[in-house]
Amino acid sequence: MGYLLLANEKIFKGSLCGAGANRPVIGELVFTTQMTGFLETLTDPSYFGQIVLQTFPLVGNYGVIEEDFESAGVHLSGYIAREICDEPSNFRSSGGVAEFLKKQGKIGLTGVDTREITKIIREQGAINAAVCPEDPRKLPEEEYAGLLKEIREYSVDSPVLKATSDKIEFFAASAEYDKPFNVAFWDFGAKGGIIRSLTARGCGVTSFPAGTGAEELLRKNPDGIMLSNGPGDPKDNEPIVAEIKKAAAAKIPIFGICLGHQLLARAFGAGTEKLKYGHRGANHPVADLETGRLYITSQNHGYTVSGDTLSPKFGRVTMINDHDGTCEGITYSAAPAFSAQFHPEACAGPRDTAFLFEKFISLMKEKR
């Protein structure tokens, strides 16, 4: 048995899987509507500190495939699925998801009505919750009140610094490129897919920890700077924003994705805000305002750039979410920079916007 206790005191009973826990595991509860790609979700550092619920009921069907990981481990706090397959089938599979969670020391909960929980998140907004090994209703009153307080007050402390890597690392461009671009990659809790998208297109990528200063980055004489995705509230990263501002002054091509997009916008003075329950899935339509074309994108974000706070002096919103009109992309005039809120590197999700990497490369080509 296992339980999910929401900050609004709703309780769902299911079965625990993965690693055991002596005490409740707390996190911000979010849902993703992706139907494939649970491995990428599990290993996406942007989920740091969150309890992630899969709306698709059948998870783990193709088991664990290490080469599909987006990072070395699991960063989310807890994982909820209606059913986790215990007999996976795929030619690359090396085992089941429940076993993997256990190895990663992560708690999982299955057998709950994930749709009902999703509806609560949709109506109330992203909500804090705890996965509990014991029925919280059976806790002594005081302990229960304490747990509830803890859930309600929970927030992640500097998740970027926890999700970023702690060392500088170099990723070589694909062998067929003899004159690779030199890309400085600012890792805020990056998905491996972004780096792979760059190296596959002829970029040699040097990854820097999130805390790296602009000067150190620029010292590598990069052709371009890539700002990665990452977890948490963009507002909590003002020192990094200040460094990005410095880097942008060098007029080197910059491409930001997800958190990188938000931080870049903040560097240019724009504000960010929290979405009610975020965009997490592989089916979000994004409209390119310049061409009128629409693209299906992979998304995972709880915050968004407030488009109207971006000064036209610095740039303009060039892509919006076709569902709710939120900012999905910015092209800057003050610097050779652009950014996307969604994930052009896919992993998981549609590859329809991979051309943005080509755009980044053309920018670097122009500047070379």
Place this chain on the structure above:
Amino acid sequence: MPLDTNIKKVLVIGSGPIIIGQAAEFDYAGTQACRAIAEEGIKVILVNSNPATIMTDAHMADCVYIEPLTADVVKKIIEKERPDSLLGTMGGQTGLNLSMELAGEGYLDKMGVRLLGADPVTIDMAENRESFKAMLLRLGKPAVPSGIVRDAGSALKLAGELGYPVIVRPAFTLGGSGGGIADTPEKLAKIAAGGLRLSPIGQALIEKDISGWKEIEFEVMRDAAGNVITVCSMENFDPVGIHTGDSIVAAPALTLADKEYQMLRSAALEIITELKIEGGCNIQFALYPDSFDYAVIEVNPRVSRSSALASKATGYPIAKVAAKIAVGYRLNEIRNSITKKTNCCFEPALDYVVVKMPKWPFDKFVYADRRLGTQMKATGEVMAIGSSFEEALMKAVRGAEISMTTLNMRGLAEKTDDEIRALLKIKNDTRVFTVFEALKRGVSYDEIYDITRIDRYFLSKLGSLLKTERRLAGVSEEYVPDELYLSAKKHGYLDKDVESISGAKIREKLHAAYKTVDTCAAEFKAATPYFYGGYDSDNEAAEFIDRDKKRVVVFGSGPIRIGQGIEFDYSSVHCVWALKKMGYDVAIVNNNPETVSTDFDISDRLYFDPLTEEDVANVINTEQPDAVVVAYGGQTAIKLTGFLHRSGAKILGSSAESIDLAEDREKFDKVLAECGIPRPKGLTVFTAKDAIKAVEELGFPVLLRPSYVIGGQNMVVAYAMDTVKSYMELILSQNIESPVLIDKYLPGIEAEVDAICDGEDVLIPGIMEHIERAGVHSGDSIAMYPAVTLSAETVDTLVEYTRRLALALKSKGLLNVQYVIYDKKVYVIEANPRASRTVPYISKVTGVPMVEAATRVALGEKLRDLPYGTGLYKKSKYVAVKVPVFSFEKLKGVDVLLGPEMKSTGEVLGIAENITDALYKGLLAAGYKMEPEGGILITVLKADREGMLPVARRFSELGFKIYATRGTAKFLEANGVKAEAVAKIHQSEENTLTLIQSGKVQYVFSTSEQHQEAYLDSIKMRRAAVEMSIPCLTSVDTASILTVCLKNRGEYQDFAPLDITKMQR
């Protein structure tokens, strides 16, 4: 790019009669398209030969033509209506081929008609095998190694290079007809020859056999601006090797890692982009299970059966969106009518799993070859939605109406392990049950996988069901433990099965709660109530129910099958519409994804679940309706009557009692006696001895049928005692303790009456007369409205008998009565107080909206207050002839001989001002090429020789050469008709079979007694005719009609197409 205002008048082409490979899904698509275009203020002209459809209702389009779907006819309509555009991607392969034919010869250009949705050049890229391969090569997408051939010789040569086995796919044939897998040169020669003949362009693809690869489909959409999305992925439980229409299918794809999924999704989008399709498209892939190797199998540049399934599986209305795109809209300019908050440019996210299961006609055709391959054999399908694969599969199985509610198939338990292993190798309709049995015997996933190539994931799901059953079987308590009961419910087990497997009782029955299909996995609140049942506690349906309104639940007709087709969906939908019009809040329950009734905006609430007693009781528990309706859902709904009555539901219309009065033979006899209505004399027997005695008493010919089946199953007409004896032997061998009914068979004229009764008065919208004499199932007969040869006196008798019967049966609503007129005397054959197959047809030709009138009457209105009067409704100025259509070429081993068992899959209508024109149109629409010259072959029973004489004479006069089997030839010669004698198959090497294969005959007339063993000469010969696409007529009456039509052929060439919305009544 919003609406293209240059488009003012669109011609929409439907798909014609229901045949295997092209069923109700195109009524659904066509109906959506017509509505979507009309709501833009664009005029819609519709042509479709199928009268049983909703799309051919007078109010569906501005002009509706129920006319043959031939190029000549469509040209006439274009010349009359002068549309500026044509939409041909909604009418299946028929509509597409017809559009391409008109575009190809430059006709559309000449007439200034724009082809919407697709460009002929790109259609050709998808449909023509060579350009298809070239297109894939250009895109760098792999095709299955293959080559194109135009003759059998090149096929053999190519196969030598590719290596056997190879698959033959003839170009441009419906549902893959004429194709097959060949593992030897001998087999290849045979299949290739047949396939090439069937291909309208004489072309076939010979390709390497990739059987056993995963079969994955994507439904993709594109708008004119180039925006592309995928609506749904689907994965076949049965890997490549079984036609996707015959496969169990899951949606979304369940075994693909994101890398594999995105690889195929991207390929699908690149292909639709290259083809520049404006609308929907279906793309099929084969994926090698042990690497990233894949191949593009096929692209259908139009809406399809799969797109109907994808629409229902996701809630995304593909046909509607495709139609909007065709008239200029972009994906993001079309509202998502489920969420009403988002638009159609997104990809549906599912939070449930869907399983589709085919419905095969093998219960009707017991002698048919049940093996499945590249030729589709299913007539219909069911879809099931569940929160787990197990639940969805179990719902699909019990919804398919194959007398099974679990995976345990009768007869398998008795087989040895070796027999089960051997059975696993056979790809047939029951393989999934064999696999389940094999798991029970402890055969490993690996072994089963090696034989069947069914993915281990799916095998593990069957294994999971087995585990549940074992846990149930292990219960030793008096009551099933609550936790186990709940998990069995979540795996889709019915209460009765939980109890029978466990031998324990259920303490407290759980009721299903309903979840919503909302296209977005609950990310946005859905405004459209489309539900499926499950066993969580949250019941989303409850909040959609308007408790202040009177509520009615209508039960639909389930999967399309022979004997219960699209016409019942027509009636169900009309009932819903009528109830809504009268202010009721209406819910519908149905599980057929191909239908209009399961479109989410037909009823106020749609429950997409099976129609078993328990499923239905669950819906009633949530709905708490004021009344329920069973009268329009065919046998599927009717058989719920007793249960619903017992559980206290109020049945709208004829009561359970009156349905029983009509169905119970003894009670019905009593009613007839009271009414003074004769019926053919009959007796009930249990043994062969009694049967012989009964037949002696009644005298030949007799009609034999078991009492336990309905719909003409296992009926025969016997002319000799041998037939009676072998029939009794067959029936008794099945150990069914149910009597056999023997009736005197009266070879008279059959008439059919549809009536509406309000308990006091009776309205008869129309009387139909059948061309074929009694003995041919009414669904297989050519029917004429109004009756042509019946005397005024007979008509009066029919009206009076119908009135008496309707009142005596206390029917309220629709009543269908079948009569035979023999020796000027009228006899009743049967009466059914419910919607019949002919309701749409008669409603359309007479203009009486029969379902609406019947629904009003059922709710208490009186006929005399309705505008249609009482008694026999005034005759239409037009004559309408319904002609049945068969799918014999798809069903190997099935005899085409017509008899009391229904064999047709669909029907067409011919409407004209006189009977001969109407007949000609009907035959043309049914696919008769009406060849004006050549030869005919006659081989008939002695009893039919006399009747065939005028037929032979007329053919002879028309200049046809007459061939006949020896006895018949002699008879014809003796009566002055020159005929060449031909040996029967067993008599000589030059025989009827070789004659048919020589192409010298254009028509075959063959009658014989009903023995269904396929080895008989006559059956072999008839099958040969079917395989050569030569019309084979098995009734003297049909033959006579054909000669009349052929004789006057020239005069009919320029008949005018009729717009039924402007028919003067």
